[in-house]
Every structure is written in structure tokens, then in C-alpha cells.
Amino acid sequence: MSHVSPFDWASLLADQPLIPVWAKVLPEVAEDLVEVLLRAGYGVLEVTLREEAAWKVLEQLKSTDITLVAGSVRYPEQLVKLKRLGLTLAVTPGWCPELNAVARDLGIRLLPGVATPGEAMQACLEGYRQVKLFPAAALGGPEYLQAMKAPLPEMQFVPTGGIDESCLAQWFALPGVAAVGGSWMLPRELLMRKDWGILENLASRSLQAARELRHQQTNTSQADGDSKV
Numbered sequence: 001m002s003h004v005s006p007f008d009w010a011s012l013l014a015d016q017p018l019i020p021v022w023a024k025v026l027p028e029v030a031e032d033l034v035e036v037l038l039r040a041g042y043g044v045l046e047v048t049l050r051e052e053a054a055w056k057v058l059e060q061l062k063s064t065d066i067t068l069v070a071g072s073v074r075y076p077e078q079l080v081k082l083k084r085l086g087l088t089l090a091v092t093p094g095w096c097p098e099l100n101a102v103a104r105d106l107g108i109r110l111l112p113g114v115a116t117p118g119e120a121m122q123a124c125l126e127g128y129r130q131v132k133l134f135p136a137a138a139l140g141g142p143e144y145l146q147a148m149k150a151p152l153p154e155m156q157f158v159p160t161g162g163i164d165e166s167c168l169a170q171w172f173a174l175p176g177v178a179a180v181g182g183s184w185m186l187p188r189e190l191l192m193r194k195d196w197g198i199l200e201n202l203a204s205r206s207l208q209a210a211r212e213l214r215h216q217q218t219n220t221s222q223a224d225g226d227s228k229v
Helices: 027-039 053-061 076-085 097-106 117-125 141-149 165-172 188-193 196-227
Strands: 018-022 044-048 067-071 089-091 109-111 130-133 156-159 180-182
Touching (some): 027 053, 053 076, 141 156
Parallel strands (some): 018 044, 089 109
């Protein structure tokens, strides 16, 4: 029996429409990175479970002021381990009904991944109103999402995969983009050099751009709605 309803990710990301996705983690700089992200205005960080070291990072950061999201969740056992760590936010790279069911039973707030209209429809039928579109660029970019969303007006998307600062405007020009995920603001070379000043600049600039672009889209959508009244 389900213990938790699908989570409203749009509310979590209301002030942060850009999710930094940390894939190639470096545990030795994790706490410093969080301090940089907090100064740059971020409150949410996704740490992907692609490497064993990611678990060490989650353990290190679970008591900090940043909200942690576990990404690339693929197995029920990972959800159980997250629950034991006291973490309740997770993202999957693709649609998996088994993971959805386990997450609900454990009280894990899931952002499920989808790649097709059919998967988005299944998510909608299960009560989800926000989903991750992955791999967003490889699937066809903003044009693909525009066509995919047309028959699904109630759904919101978090495009992730192959996105960088140069194409943010194209994604946020689409209605129904709750946020965008990416890793360009966490370049490994800067992390390895501990070049916190440059990294904070990059992270702050990227977040500000995302905020401004989403604000523009919100205003455009409201204006379109008013013109139809």
C-alpha cells in the first residue's frame, strides 16, 4: 500500500529552477562545494549514484544546510539505503514502476525519469505531475519536449542530460519546464584545483540566468492566458 503521494517538486524548486547534478564526485571537496553552492544561492544539490563514492558524499553532506537529492537511482536496494541515511528525495534516469512502488512504500519522494509520451502518460496516471526528461538533448532537445508536452498540458518537466548554459533560454522558453538539471556549473577541473572563486561565479551566474528565464516564461504564460479571457 502506498504511504506517500507524489511530491510537488515544483514547490521545492520554486526559487531554484536549476539543479546542479554532481556525477563524478570528489568526497574530499564535498563540504567545501556545499558552502560554495549555498553562497551562490542554491538550496538543492543532486548527487548521482553512479559511483560508490557517492554514498560517502551523501553521508558527509546529509547534515549540512543543503537539500540532497540522490540521482541515477536504479535499484530498490538503493532506495532502502537512502531511507536508512534519512534521505527522502530521489531521481531515476528512466521509468520503472517497481521503483515507483518501493519509493512510495518507503516514503521516498521520487522524480521519475521519462523519455517518451507513453511513459509520461503512465506517470500522470500514477499521480505524478513533475517528471525528469532524460536524456533531454539526445532525445531531440526543446523541440522534442514541445511536441511531447502538447497532449500533456498538466505535466511539468525537468529536462536533464546534455544541457549547458548556452541552451538554457531554449528550454525555459517552453511552458511546463519546472527546472533544468545540469553539471556544467560543477566542472571537475575547478573542483580538483579547489578554485572556489571561479566556481562560485559560474554557479551564481548560471542560477541567476535560470531564474530570469523562468520568470520571463511565467510572465509570457500569464499574458497569453489573459489574452484568451
